[in-house]
Amino acid sequence: MQKAIIFDGRAFAAEKEEKLAKRVQTLKIVPKLASLLIGEDPASHLYTSLKRKAAKRVGIEFEVKNFNEDVEVEEVVQSIKVLNRDKSVHGIMVQLPLPANLKSKTRFVLYSIRPERDVDGLKRESPFTPAAVRAVIHILGEAPSLGKKAIVIGSKGFFGSKLVEKLKERDLRVLGVDKEDKNLKSKVEDADIVISAAGVPNLITGDMVKNEAVVVDLGAPQGDVLFDEVVKKASFVTPVPGGVGPVTVVSLLENLVEAVVKLQESD
Template sequence: MQIISGMEIAQEIKQSLRAANEKENICPVLAVILVGEQEDSLVYVGLKEKAADYIHGRLRLVRLDAEIEKETILQTINELNRDDGIHGIILQLPLPDKLEPWREEILTAIIPEKDVDGFNPYNRGRLFTASRGYASCAASGCLEVIRRVYPAYREKNIVLVGDSFDLIMPLAVLLIKDNAQVRVIPEYKPDLPGEADILVIEKGAPQVLTGEHLTKALLLIDAGFYWHSGTSCGNVDKDSVVNNEGYLLPVPGGLGPILIAKLMENLCIAARGGQAI
């Protein structure tokens, strides 16, 4: 399989954003609300800060205690909504367990114009209309890869494995709106790769998809993430599929960097008042 470098694609996107921002002297500002002290979340925030700096932007980190009340988070979001110096707002997920029941309410508080993660239910609903708002960065990142590998993807059989609100569902809508042939499967089954020309797998188990399951060349996008045997991996057993035909966007180094680049792309659009770059 030809291994697709998510790092290279992400770098191309960020270089283009940086050139446009420097030319127009635009400094997009992203506010990240981080609740609690989760180590993984701090790592992801650091990657976003590095990307924002690279594109001639800035990240403002708003740290809140894990025991904070929902009302205080909503107040913080409302203050950021009113701050004209902030172009985009994201809530770093996951939330502490005690706040998880109010996740949707908290995400809804971020006004659609600054919802650069595309998680506000209003923006998620706009995907079904002609006037699209901000799409989930994971979904638009997958679509970026599909379009690059198979420009004629509308003629391909596309199978999406999972049921997530931030990837599978918005990606399915984007593809259907593009007149593509899409099938969504909640759980992985070994016979699924045999019917797909493009397979996006987010749900299953660590390295559940192996080379023996592949009967033809296809584009395989691994969108899972696990810590397994002391290292990070996805749903695809990379070592067992490398001798098969086709293309693989692996874990690590695949969708993750592209997702952050797409977040920066949404941020730059927000900084231009919703205008394309």
């Protein structure tokens, strides 16, 4: 069996950023993304910092609105409404997950964003593909060969269902399963493409994956895939960190630039 290709998300994202920067230079206006960051979660602050740095490299203005963890949801929504009316802002995102006291209000907060500015693609009526879904599609395009049978672990909820939908558009036979599925092992074993977005560290082990499978791990900050085992059997695998994450960031920026292009075309 050939040695697995370990996808280099940082290098791939750097190439995408270079192309995107050239596209930004052709625009009549500077794209601007506003990000709402609530609380002191270290991972959320890290991800926001990575997005800010990527935006700067591409030539995009990135504004962070910081809120204390105990902020009232009405204050957050009011801030979004102000950003919705700000013509200099072309995209609005909320760094997830929200703190425990606001988690039940996540949908309410996200749905305060106007669809045309929801560049993270987290509303059903958003015209944009969710950044993480777009990243997965980009990554699958880099795999040297793909079978036809795919499985998405963690398919419940908006993101998982959207990923299943997009994969089916690519003529794949897609099975969506929950992380607690009693027959998870046998279902994963049958798949040519394994995509895990369960948020359960080391859920996917080497004995669950067929030889030559393509494996994409969306777990963060720790991977769903037991990498040291799976890499011995897969033909293509994404590491954590440095796999899907950097591609998700540049995919978000691609959505923002598309928003600006649409705005210019409508003027």
